[in-house]
Amino acid sequence: MAISIADIKALREQLGTGMVDTKKALEEAGGDLEKATEILRLKGAKGNAKRADRSTSEGLVAAKASPAGYTMIQLACETDFVAKNEKFVALSEKVLDAVAAAGATDVASALAAPADGKTVGEVIDEQAATLGEKVELAKVVTLSGDDFAVYLHKTSKDLPPQIGVVVAYSGTDADTARAIAQHIAMFDPQYISRDEVPADIVEKEREIVTEISRNEGKPEAALPKIVEGRLTSFFKQVALLEQDYARDNKQQVKKVLEDAGLTVTSFARFKATA
Template sequence: MANVSIADIKALREQLGTGMTDTKNALVEADGDIEKATEILRLKGAKGNAKRADRSTSEGLVAAVDNGDGTATLIELACETDFVAKGDKFVGLADRVLAAVAASRAETVEAALAAPAEGKTVAEVIDQDAAILGEKVELRRVRLVKGEHFSIYLHKTSKDLPPQVGVVLGYAGADADTARSIAQHISFANPEYLTREDVPEEAVANERRIVEEISRNEGKPEAALPKIIEGRLGAFFKQVALLEQDYAKDNKLTISKVLQDAGLTVSDFARFKVGA
């Protein structure tokens, strides 16, 4: 049996983030050779990746970067537990993945996973690190946001965890403070679309059908139904369309009015929440 020192075990654990027992056993099997032990641990972890394929990933983080060319990239990297999510290894992996995805200007998860990274693909880098972390790790979402300027807001729902809600706001105008405030509003209000015109016709038709049925079941007068239905549709648009929403900091103002007063125009936005 190789003479494996505590210092060697500690050094390898810090490098790879592996468990005490697995690290010690790998060093023993490798006769104390750290490079060989690293290979053993990675091979062992790679075999475990297939077994973890069906596990759920409800934890993780969001990360974003301004690409400096009229685009910004937002990603969600997911894992199984909050213990891994808040670890330096996982956070470091997210930084590397974001850099590679942003460099490729990928607009879909498929394109992002195929992007080059560290002489491999992003997918291979994730699989390699997942093997070491001992959990399923997946790049769940990617969004390339376009605009003249960007406000990036990353929100921590717990001080012990990395950001769980991420917003990228693409805009034109000079009022960066108001743009950040709008990004914060998006993180809270969770609009799905920019304008009411962006809401798919099918979704509007379905909502109209529902509110009409509700109104009729309430016994509303037939003559009043059109106005009641339009009013309730207006409430629907306030829920899903950013420009229709009441401003979180002052509900007497709409987002559209706040933007107008600040001389801002929103071109695009994206919001991710881990696990949502």
């Protein structure tokens, strides 16, 4: 039977599918739009299954205020070509809206959140079929706090933000709080203070630097002092307050925060590239 251009156009606008696939689905469905939609979605689901083992080393980071505080997501895809695609960016906005509204705090609860009469997971799968790549919600966080500083960084001007930082803080100096978010984007601390670093991680690092120092032939009597010095360097790598400030490496972050009357209560950093 003859398939009208209007039906092809309507279905393509609804699903974002290609001209040939849309026309074939309508022909197979005998012109029935609902049946053709089902055919195209099933075809997309099969494509998603084939892509399941592929790696997703590109994507974007997005964030917004939510009823529970501030929510950030990392939506991943396979290539930078899709990462900057309008449909992928629009999908990220829809997902972020739904996840923020639900107050989801992890990927599992985010995927189950309602979105357009479906779940977020279903919306992502349908769009992945259209885009022809594996798309997944890689990370989700919702921070609570008095105030929030947000920094979204573009690693390339033609791509959406691929590094995102949200800082929950108390205090009134919003400019310094944002500068701290930028610092976190650059230096990637894992904890706020050295006290937050788990004891087993500290002990493992102590064993490593002790062994390194012995292998370097350091005197046994000097080892405790040498090891403590190297542990201090380790804390400067992983603990925000111990780090040298990005804008002035003669000051530690904790001094900058003290001078600004700020207290960082939590933070999250996502990076959407491998």
